[in-house]
Amino acid sequence: MKIYNGGKIVAGIVIFIIVVTFPFWYGKGKPSPPPQLSLDTPAIAQLQDKRCVEDVNFMRANHMKLLDAWRDESVREGKRLYTAKDGRTFEKSLSGACLKCHSNKEQFCDRCHNYLAAKPSCFSCHNIPGEVKK
Amino acid sequence: MTTNRREFLKIAGVSTLSLIAPAIVCPAWAKEKIIPVSNFPEALSPSKALTAKRWAMAIDASKCPADCVDCIAACHATHNVPDFGNLKDEVKWIWREDFPHIFPEVNHSYLPKIARARRPIVLCNQCANPPCVRVCPTKATFQRQDGIVMIDYHRCIGCRLCMAACPYGARSMNYRDPRPFITRINPDYPTRTKGVVEKCNFCEERLAKGLGPACVLACKEKALVFGDMENPQSEIRLLLEKRFNLLRRASLGTKPQIYYIV
Numbered sequence: 001m002k003i004y005n006g007g008k009i010v011a012g013i014v015i016f017i018i019v020v021t022f023p024f025w026y027g028k029g030k031p032s033p034p035p036q037l038s039l040d041t042p043a044i045a046q047l048q049d050k051r052c053v054e055d056v057n058f059m060r061a062n063h064m065k066l067l068d069a070w071r072d073e074s075v076r077e078g079k080r081l082y083t084a085k086d087g088r089t090f091e092k093s094l095s096g097a098c099l100k101c102h103s104n105k106e107q108f109c110d111r112c113h114n115y116l117a118a119k120p121s122c123f124s125c126h127n128i129p130g131e132v133k134k
Numbered sequence: 135m136t137t138n139r140r141e142f143l144k145i146a147g148v149s150t151l152s153l154i155a156p157a158i159v160c161p162a163w164a165k166e167k168i169i170p171v172s173n174f175p176e177a178l179s180p181s182k183a184l185t186a187k188r189w190a191m192a193i194d195a196s197k198c199p200a201d202c203v204d205c206i207a208a209c210h211a212t213h214n215v216p217d218f219g220n221l222k223d224e225v226k227w228i229w230r231e232d233f234p235h236i237f238p239e240v241n242h243s244y245l246p247k248i249a250r251a252r253r254p255i256v257l258c259n260q261c262a263n264p265p266c267v268r269v270c271p272t273k274a275t276f277q278r279q280d281g282i283v284m285i286d287y288h289r290c291i292g293c294r295l296c297m298a299a300c301p302y303g304a305r306s307m308n309y310r311d312p313r314p315f316i317t318r319i320n321p322d323y324p325t326r327t328k329g330v331v332e333k334c335n336f337c338e339e340r341l342a343k344g345l346g347p348a349c350v351l352a353c354k355e356k357a358l359v360f361g362d363m364e365n366p367q368s369e370i371r372l373l374l375e376k377r378f379n380l381l382r383r384a385s386l387g388t389k390p391q392i393y394y395i396v
Contacts, residue, residue, distance in 0.1 A: 071288055075284070075286050075288065076276065076284075076286060078278065078338075078342065080342055095321070095324070096322075121327070124327040125287060125324040125325050125326055125327050126324045127319060127321045127323075127324060127325070129321060
């Protein structure tokens, strides 16, 4: 069997395979550095007990579910207060509660969301304190 | 071994029981964990919050000066309502309308000219029988226990069925991103985004904090009265008892809760 322009075709196939598999062998064995989240804000510095609404592991894994529950309960049921497992009470508010402490959205929320390519649409409506002129 | 009829029925019976057993016994570890919630806020404590069985508003059109925009300005500043600068994209929560357009069924050529020349303010009627709620395919628009018809902007898909259903034109669509068109963003209230419908919410976020609606407080002429229609001693009920008043297009059966004293 004779292949017309065999050299070009084989070279093309080789280049194609190299390009397609590039992402697999380029980063092999090199861990991508996890995002460094900053907790260095004036509000957090003033806290006696550095504790979020719930404990860190819960918040890390479930903050999006918590915020979804807050959203539905406050908008649809008018229940605007959240009692944490340890009995403390918080307003169910993204701009009014979360971002009061985590006022450094770019160094906190965004770093992790960018790392994971998560694109929450919260801030297309909810205000970021400090970004709006009072 | 061959199973006889008796053995087969025994096995079938035990299998059926084992299937329904978890539902009857319901052990603690099988229950879904529920995050405990509370509705007793510190800053938003129920003792401070204004509550009612049915919120309503009375508008005294005779007290309303023709060139005044205080209520409109206060509402639109409080709720971050954008001004796109053209009528096609216009977003409005409260605005002025010609008398014949507000009361097409009542209007005729021989009504007093003063009455017909008035341009009373209009807003969402917070209907007791709201057609917008019935047509919303995602239940983004819903009616609260106290009668307020709300939009959950998180759920709105921008289909605009509610705009077609509303006989009062009380709803506006954000055809463009509204943020660049808000002169001064109020940080205490969210903006909307492109592709959602918005309207007056009877200041439910202010009622929760114990404040009256922004338009009512902004009105120097006290032309707007807000209150509970189910309470016979409320200011609004006593006022409507004394003065003749109209509803917008009452024959449609939407049971509007904005009462016009004309």
